[in-house]
Amino acid sequence: MEDKRKVSIAVVKRLPRYYRYLYDLLKIGITRISSKELSERMGITASQIRQDLNCFGGFGQQGYGYNVESLFNEIANILGVNEKFNTIIIGAGNMGQALANYSNFEKRGFRHVGIFDVNPNVIGKKINNLTVMHMNELDEFVKKNKVDIAMITVPYDQTPVVAEKLVELGIKGLWNFSPMDLKLSGDVIVENVHLSDSLMVLGYKLKEKYGRK
Amino acid sequence: MEDKRKVSIAVVKRLPRYYRYLYDLLKIGITRISSKELSERMGITASQIRQDLNCFGGFGQQGYGYNVESLFNEIANILGVNEKFNTIIIGAGNMGQALANYSNFEKRGFRHVGIFDVNPNVIGKKINNLTVMHMNELDEFVKKNKVDIAMITVPYDQTPVVAEKLVELGIKGLWNFSPMDLKLSGDVIVENVHLSDSLMVLGYKLKEKYGRK
DNA sequence: TAGATTGTTAATCGATTAACAATC
DNA sequence: TAGATTGTTAATCGATTAACAATC
Numbered sequence: 001m002e003d004k005r006k007v008s009i010a011v012v013k014r015l016p017r018y019y020r021y022l023y024d025l026l027k028i029g030i031t032r033i034s035s036k037e038l039s040e041r042m043g044i045t046a047s048q049i050r051q052d053l054n055c056f057g058g059f060g061q062q063g064y065g066y067n068v069e070s071l072f073n074e075i076a077n078i079l080g081v082n083e084k085f086n087t088i089i090i091g092a093g094n095m096g097q098a099l100a101n102y103s104n105f106e107k108r109g110f111r112h113v114g115i116f117d118v119n120p121n122v123i124g125k126k127i128n129n130l131t132v133m134h135m136n137e138l139d140e141f142v143k144k145n146k147v148d149i150a151m152i153t154v155p156y157d158q159t160p161v162v163a164e165k166l167v168e169l170g171i172k173g174l175w176n177f178s179p180m181d182l183k184l185s186g187d188v189i190v191e192n193v194h195l196s197d198s199l200m201v202l203g204y205k206l207k208e209k210y211g212r213k
Numbered sequence: 214m215e216d217k218r219k220v221s222i223a224v225v226k227r228l229p230r231y232y233r234y235l236y237d238l239l240k241i242g243i244t245r246i247s248s249k250e251l252s253e254r255m256g257i258t259a260s261q262i263r264q265d266l267n268c269f270g271g272f273g274q275q276g277y278g279y280n281v282e283s284l285f286n287e288i289a290n291i292l293g294v295n296e297k298f299n300t301i302i303i304g305a306g307n308m309g310q311a312l313a314n315y316s317n318f319e320k321r322g323f324r325h326v327g328i329f330d331v332n333p334n335v336i337g338k339k340i341n342n343l344t345v346m347h348m349n350e351l352d353e354f355v356k357k358n359k360v361d362i363a364m365i366t367v368p369y370d371q372t373p374v375v376a377e378k379l380v381e382l383g384i385k386g387l388w389n390f391s392p393m394d395l396k397l398s399g400d401v402i403v404e405n406v407h408l409s410d411s412l413m414v415l416g417y418k419l420k421e422k423y424g425r426k
Numbered sequence: 427t428a429g430a431t432t433g434t435t436a437a438t439c440g441a442t443t444a445a446c447a448a449t450c
Numbered sequence: 451t452a453g454a455t456t457g458t459t460a461a462t463c464g465a466t467t468a469a470c471a472a473t474c
Contacts, residue, residue, distance in 0.1 A: 008464080008465075010464090010465065010466095011465095012414055012417055012418075013410075013414055015413070015414075015417065016407070016409065016410035016413040016414065017394075017410065019413070020392065020393070020394075020410075034430085034431060034432085035431075035432075036431080042394075044466095045466075045467060045468090046431095046467095047466075047467050047468065047469090048465090048466065048467075050431090050432065050433065050434085051433090051434085051465090051466080051467090053433095054432090054433060054434075058432080058433065060431075060432050060433080061431080061432070061473090061474060062430075062431050062432040062433080062472070062473045062474045063429070063430045063431050063432075063473070063474040064430080064431070064432085064474065065430085065431065065432080066432090078417070079413050079416060079417050080413075080416045080417060080419070080420040081413075081416075083416070083420060085416055085419070093311070093314075094307050094308075094310045094311030094314055095307075095308075095311040097307045098306070098307030098308040098311055099408075101306075101307055102408070102409075104392060104408075104409045105409060105412060108409055108412070108413055108416075109416060110412060110416070148419060149412075149415065149416075149419070172419055172422075172423055173415050173416075173418075173419045175411070175412060175415055179233065179317060180233070181230075181233075189415065189418045189419055189422060191411055191412070191414060191415035191418070193406070193408065193411055194229070195312075195315070195317075195406065196229065196315075196317045196318060196321055197226075197229035197230065197233075198388070198404055198406055199318060199321070199323060199362075199388060199404070200228070200229040200232070200292050200293075200294075200321055201225055201226055201228075201229065201404060202362065202386050202388055202402065202404035203292060203293045203294075203296070203298055203321075203322060203323070203362075203386075204225055204228065204291070204292050204293060205225075205386075205402045205404070206293070206298070206361060206362070206385055206386045206402055207293040207296060209385075209402060210385055221440080221441075223440090223441065223442095224441095247454085247455060247456090248455075248456075249455080257442095258442075258443060258444090259443095259455095260442075260443050260444065260445090261441090261442060261443075263455095263456065263457065263458085264441090264442080264443090264457090264458085266457095267456090267457060267458075271456080271457065273455075273456050273457080274449090274450060274455080274456070275448070275449045275450045275454075275455050275456040275457080276449070276450040276453070276454045276455050276456075277450065277454080277455070277456085278454085278455065278456080279456090429474105430473100430474090431472105431473090431474085432471105432472085432473080432474085433470105433471095433472080433473100434469100434470090434471090434472095435468105435469085435470085435471095436467105436468085436469075436470100437466105437467080437468070437469090438465100438466080438467070438468080439464105439465085439466070439467080440463105440464090440465080440466090441462100441463085441464080441465090442461105442462080442463070442464085443460105443461080443462070443463080444459105444460085444461070444462080445458100445459085445460075445461090446457105446458090446459085446460100447456105447457095447458090447459095448455105448456085448457080448458095449454100449455090449456080449457100450453105450454090450455085450456085
């Protein structure tokens with residue numbers, strides 16, 4: 001079951017999308033689905049769906065299709081939804097607070113266990129069951145608690161030093177909201193949310209399709 | 214100069230990254246750079262850089278490389294940084310407020326011109342020069358002002374109807390923060406920021422690399 | 427059983443990388 | 451001029467799509 005060959009990142013990036021569609025199907029009471037029907041809903045080919053799923057196992061049945069609930073559970077397991085990743089948020093500005101309040105993450109296996117800042121105006125503030133702590137409490141907190149992922153929402157110029165510190169503390173996953181590529185020495189996985197990059201791609205597409213204004 | 218052949222989305226998605234690296238080079242006073250040196254900084258091949266840039270024009274010079282400032286300006290133009298896209302934010306919760314306060318967008322050609330919500334607690338609130346308006350003022354506002362992009366940060370269940378309304382109002386670019394794929398009838402470009410998808414990919418990678426906990 | 431649909435192999439397509447002639 | 455480096459063509463690699471035998 002473990003990787004015969006490494007699953008390509010293109011496939012991995014589609015998994016959350018399968019997860020969403022299967023969840024929705026489950027919610028509306030559909031119990032079985034063929035790759036063909038799912039392909040029509042998702043706007044990708046049935047072939048791709050079958051190829052993608054078969055990276056992880058043979059979840060379907062010839063002549064029948066896929067059982068929605070069991071396929072949903074398989075995808076959930078592959079994505080680690082049942083693993084319970086503990087997360088901390090670094091930076092309690094609007095973005096940090098938005099993440100703290102975002103209820104979706106909990107459902108998907110991520111639990112916020114701490115939020116940190118240096119601004120005295122927010123330290124001590126209660127946000128969705130968490131109390132904002134000062135950054136100088138970070139070391140001790142990470143040593144006492146299991147922390148899998150740190151979400152970085154600090155200002156641009158503080159990002160590199162904060163990221164480096166998180167790696168030193170042994171945190172293995174960084175979710176980076178700063179518009180920069182982190183160059184880190186240690187053993188860590190970084191996933192970026194480059195908002196302005198995404199917005200610029202939208203701008204480009206608008207310009208291409210609708211021309212210069 | 215206009216598209217001989219359509220530029221692939223893979224290339225377009227790299228443009229903002231070139232933009233960032235060139236900006237940084239400019240800032241530290243580097244005036245020329247070869248594809249080889251840039252490739253080392255960015256962690257991609259020199260070949261890819263040259264291929265990418267040549268989708269848009271021959272910006273370099275044999276034996277010399279690329280002039281950083283002029284290449285930066287070319288990329289900026291390609292991305293439409295000088296176009297001034299007007300944006301509105303739908304939803305003035307934490308995420309909407311975070312976007313309203315995010316100074317990066319302005320530098321890259323995007324200007325917030327309005328922010329809307331239905332919650333009486335935030336209507337009238339001043340956020341970074343903008344005053345939160347009620348959603349029932351949206352129609353009139355869009356008719357009176359040029360709006361290129363709407364950023365959707367409303368709760369999950371309100372997203373489809375809000376998105377549909379924005380398309381009806383003739384807005385051509387949607388930046389969607391809801392974890393759903395918008396299925397819209399009209400003529401519109403949608404760019405998604407699926408935060409929980411991104412986080413789940415991080416979770417998957419952690420699980421793969423560091424195993425089940 | 428017959429029909430449907432998977433799992434999987436083979437074909438195609440597109441993107442990345444390599445190579446090198448052109449030229450500054 | 452000689453050296454460097456582009457622009458561009460060709461080769462490779464990987465991802466997507468098509469096809470179909472296996473089988474429920």
